[in-house]
Amino acid sequence: MKDLIKIISNEFKAIGTNIPILIVLVLGNVGYGFLYNLLYNTNVYKEAPVAIVDMSQSDLSRHFIDYIDATQEVKVVAKTQNFHEAKRMLSEREIVGFLYIPSELKEEIMKGNQVQCVVYGSTLSFLDYLNIYEAVNFASLDINSELIPEMIESLNMIDILFLANDKAVNIVSEPLYNTSEGYGTYLIPPVMVIIIFQTLMITVAMRCGSEVTESQRHRVTKFYSSVKIVLGKAFTNVMIYSVFSVFFLGLLPLIFHLPHLGDSLDIIVMMIPYLFASVFFCLSLSPFYTDSDMPLFIIVFMSVPLVFLSGISYPLELMPWHWKLFHYLIPTAPATLAFVKLDCMGGDLTNIRPEMITLWIQCIAYFLIAVLVKRFAKN
Amino acid sequence: MNYELMKSGFWSVVKRECLILTSRPLYLFTALVFPLFALFFMTTIFGNGLIDEIPVAIVDEDDSRMSRNITRLCSAVPEIRVTQVLPNTAEARDALLSKKIYGYLIIPNDFESDVKANRNTSLTLCYHYAFLSAGSEVMQGFLNALRIIAVSPLEQTTDFLGINDETLETIASPISISAHPLYNPALNYTTYLTFPYFWVLFQILILLNIAYSFGNEFKNENIRNCLSAGNGKFINVVLGKLFPYVIIFSIVAIFANVIMFEILGFDLSSSIYEIIVVCILFICATCSISLFIFSLYPNLPIIISFISMFGSLGATFAGVTFPVNAMYPFFEKLSRFFPIRHFVVITDYLRYESHSFIYYWNHLLILISFNILIVFALLLLKRKYFQFGVIVA
Structure with missing residues (x-):
C-alpha cells in the first residue's frame, strides 16, 4: 500500500x-x-440556399414557393425560368439544389390531373439533400391539402365534395432523444x-x-x-x-x-x-x-x-x-x-x-x- | 540542374533521409502502412454503403384488421424492416434503448373504429435521432409507407362510390414530388464518405510525418549533420528532407486512386490522371503547412500537439458531413486555411462534374499557393538556427 x-x-x-x-x-x-x-x-442546419425553376409563373406556383420558403430547412435565394441558370448556380455552389415546377402546373391541376415537380438536390453533403427533400415534401403536403376541394370540383365530382371535409389520418413525426434535430x-x-x-x-x-x-x-x-x-x-x-x-x-x-x-x-x-x-x-x-x-x-x-x-x-x-x-x-x-x-x-x-x-x-x-x-x- | 542540385547537397540530404526512413520499421509504418490501413478502413467500414432494412417496431395498441394492414405496408418498404410488433410504447422504448430497433410507429387504441367513424385520429412515428443517419432513414421509410394510409378515410368512401385508386391519389396529392439526388443517386455512404475521409486521415499522417521528421533533427541536434550534408544550405535540408516523403505519399495516392476509381469503380467524371495530379498538389500543400507550423515553434513535443489538432480539425473543416457555411462565419473563414477544404471542393468537381475548371480554378490556385509557406518556413528555421546556434528541445 x-x-x-x-x-x-x-x-x-x-x-x-x-x-x-x-x-x-x-x-x-x-x-x-x-x-x-x-x-x-449552430447545431441545426437551417436555411440551405435553394432556387426554384418556376416555369409556371402562376399564383399557384408562387403560393407553393412561399410554402417552401417558409420552412426552416431552406431559403429560396433565386427564382428563374431558366433550367440551365439553376444548374449553373448549383455548379457554382451558390445553391444546394433546386425545384423544377413545370409550365402546365396550374392548367393541369384545373383539369384535375396530377402534376409532377422535380427536386434536384446535391448530395455532396447529405444534410443539404435532406434539407431540400424535407422542405419540398412538407410544403407539398400543405399545398395539397388546400387543393383537395378544388380538385374534387374540377373533376366534376360534386357528389363527393363532402370528402374534402373528411378528417384524414394525421401523421405525427416525433424525433426521439435529439428533439431539436x-x-x-x-x-x-x-x-x-x-x-x-x-x-x-x-x-x-x-x-x-x-x-x-x-x-x-x-x-x-x-x-x-x-x-x-x-x-x-x-x-x-x-x-x-x-x-x-x-x-x-x-x-x-x-x-x-x-x-x-x-x-x-x-x-x-x-x-x-x-x-x-x-x-x-x-x-x-x-x-x-x-x-x-x-x-x-x-x-x-x-x-x-x-x-x-x-x-x-x-x-x-x-x-x-x-x-x-x-x-x-x-x-x-x-x-x-x-x-x-x-x-x-x-x-x-x-x-x-x-x-x-x-x-x-x-x-x-x-x-x-x-x-x-x-x-x-x-x- | 540535376548536377547543380547534386553538387549543392540536395541529393545527399535525400539519401540521408532515405537511410533514416529505412533505419526503423516504425517510420515505414507511419509513412506507408498507416495510410494503407486508412484506405482499407474507409473502403470497407460502410459494408455495402446503403442504410436500408433498419429494424423498427410497430406499437399496435389497436390490434385490428387495419392496424395489421399498416404493419404489412411498413414491411414492404426497403428502408425499414419490421422486426417486432409490440403491445405498448414502454416496450418499444426498451427495445430502442437496447438498440434492437431504431424507431417505431404507434397505432393508437380504437384506430380502426375512429377511422371508420371519421373521427380525428393520428399515427405517431418515432425515430431515433441520437443516431441521425439511421433515424432519418427510418423517418423516410415510414413516410413512404404511410403516404397512402393518410388518405384511407377517403379510400373507404371512394371505394363505395366506385372511384379508382388512381383518381384518389390525384385528388389526395395533385402536386407530386419526384426526387433526384444528384451525384450520388443511391445515397450510398461509401460513395459519400470513403474518398474524402481517406484523405482526411491521410492528411493527418502527412502533417505528423513531416513535423516528426523535422522535429527529430532539431530535437536530437542532428541538424548540424543534416546541414553539412546539405552543403550548409537550408534550402537543401528542407527540400531534400521533404522529397522522399512526397514520393512515398504520391505512390500511396496513386495506389489509393487506382483502388477507388479503377477497381472499386467509384464515379469519376474527369480522368484519373487529373485527380492524381490534384492529390499530389494536396500532398505538397499539406507538407508545406506542416513544415510552416513546425517552423513557428520548432519544439517537437509541444508543436506536435498543435499539429495533431490542426489535422483532426481537417475532418470538420473538410465540410463533408456538416456544411461549413452552416457554422459560425468565423469558422467558415477559418476553414479556408485548411488545404483539405480546397482539396474536397476541387475533387468534388473532378468526381462529379466534367469541364468544371472554371468553377474550381481559384481553389486550385490557393492549394498551390500553400507551397509559398515553405519559403517562410525556410526563413524562420534559418533564423532560429543562426540565432541560437542549435535549437534545443
Whole structure:
C-alpha cells in the first residue's frame, strides 16, 4: 500500500513537471472541449440556399414557393425560368439544389390531373439533400391539402365534395432523444467521450515514451511489483481524468445545452470501468511507444475511425464483422454507446448491461496484459 | 540542374533521409502502412454503403384488421424492416434503448373504429435521432409507407362510390414530388464518405510525418549533420528532407486512386490522371503547412500537439458531413486555411462534374499557393538556427 502511494505520488510529480503532457492535459482538453462545441454550436442546419425553376409563373406556383420558403430547412435565394441558370448556380455552389415546377402546373391541376415537380438536390453533403427533400415534401403536403376541394370540383365530382371535409389520418413525426434535430446535439456527446479517451491515451503514452527516452523504465523482475506499477499509473490517471470527465460530461453539456438526461450516478458507474480499461489498454500498448511523440501518430490518426466504430454515425449492424470486432476491442466504442444511451436517451444501468460487461471484461483483460507487458517488456 | 542540385547537397540530404526512413520499421509504418490501413478502413467500414432494412417496431395498441394492414405496408418498404410488433410504447422504448430497433410507429387504441367513424385520429412515428443517419432513414421509410394510409378515410368512401385508386391519389396529392439526388443517386455512404475521409486521415499522417521528421533533427541536434550534408544550405535540408516523403505519399495516392476509381469503380467524371495530379498538389500543400507550423515553434513535443489538432480539425473543416457555411462565419473563414477544404471542393468537381475548371480554378490556385509557406518556413528555421546556434528541445 505504501509502495502504491509512493508510485502514485511519483507519477503525479512526473506528469506535473512534464510541460508537453501538461499542455495536452490542460490546453488540449479544455481547448478541444470548447472548440468542438463551438464548431457545431449552430447545431441545426437551417436555411440551405435553394432556387426554384418556376416555369409556371402562376399564383399557384408562387403560393407553393412561399410554402417552401417558409420552412426552416431552406431559403429560396433565386427564382428563374431558366433550367440551365439553376444548374449553373448549383455548379457554382451558390445553391444546394433546386425545384423544377413545370409550365402546365396550374392548367393541369384545373383539369384535375396530377402534376409532377422535380427536386434536384446535391448530395455532396447529405444534410443539404435532406434539407431540400424535407422542405419540398412538407410544403407539398400543405399545398395539397388546400387543393383537395378544388380538385374534387374540377373533376366534376360534386357528389363527393363532402370528402374534402373528411378528417384524414394525421401523421405525427416525433424525433426521439435529439428533439431539436440538430447535428451538434447528435455528434458532440459521443465526441466528448472519444476526446477523453484520446487525450488520456496521449497523456499515458507520452509518459511511457518519456520514460523510455529518460531511461527510467527499469526491468521489473517481480510480478507483484509490476502489478503495483500498473495500478499506480492507472489510479493516477483515473484521478486526473475524473476531473476532466466532470468537465466534458457534466459542465460542457450545461454550457452548450447538450442533451443531459442521464442520472449522474449511473454515468459515474459507467465511467469507472471506462477510464480504467482505457489506461490499461494504453499501458498494454506501451512497447510501441518508443519515444514520447510517436504515440500521437496512432492516437490522433484513430480519432475519426473511433467515431465510426462507436456505431453512432453509421449503424454497427451494417458494418463487416471485422470492424464489429474492433468495436469490442477498444474501450471507447462501447463506452460511447453506453454514454449516449444514458445521457442522450435517458436510459439507466439496465439498458447498458452489454456495454458494461464489455467494459469490465476489457478492464480485466487489459489489466493482465498491461501487467505482463510491464513484467516482460524489454528495457 | 540535376548536377547543380547534386553538387549543392540536395541529393545527399535525400539519401540521408532515405537511410533514416529505412533505419526503423516504425517510420515505414507511419509513412506507408498507416495510410494503407486508412484506405482499407474507409473502403470497407460502410459494408455495402446503403442504410436500408433498419429494424423498427410497430406499437399496435389497436390490434385490428387495419392496424395489421399498416404493419404489412411498413414491411414492404426497403428502408425499414419490421422486426417486432409490440403491445405498448414502454416496450418499444426498451427495445430502442437496447438498440434492437431504431424507431417505431404507434397505432393508437380504437384506430380502426375512429377511422371508420371519421373521427380525428393520428399515427405517431418515432425515430431515433441520437443516431441521425439511421433515424432519418427510418423517418423516410415510414413516410413512404404511410403516404397512402393518410388518405384511407377517403379510400373507404371512394371505394363505395366506385372511384379508382388512381383518381384518389390525384385528388389526395395533385402536386407530386419526384426526387433526384444528384451525384450520388443511391445515397450510398461509401460513395459519400470513403474518398474524402481517406484523405482526411491521410492528411493527418502527412502533417505528423513531416513535423516528426523535422522535429527529430532539431530535437536530437542532428541538424548540424543534416546541414553539412546539405552543403550548409537550408534550402537543401528542407527540400531534400521533404522529397522522399512526397514520393512515398504520391505512390500511396496513386495506389489509393487506382483502388477507388479503377477497381472499386467509384464515379469519376474527369480522368484519373487529373485527380492524381490534384492529390499530389494536396500532398505538397499539406507538407508545406506542416513544415510552416513546425517552423513557428520548432519544439517537437509541444508543436506536435498543435499539429495533431490542426489535422483532426481537417475532418470538420473538410465540410463533408456538416456544411461549413452552416457554422459560425468565423469558422467558415477559418476553414479556408485548411488545404483539405480546397482539396474536397476541387475533387468534388473532378468526381462529379466534367469541364468544371472554371468553377474550381481559384481553389486550385490557393492549394498551390500553400507551397509559398515553405519559403517562410525556410526563413524562420534559418533564423532560429543562426540565432541560437542549435535549437534545443
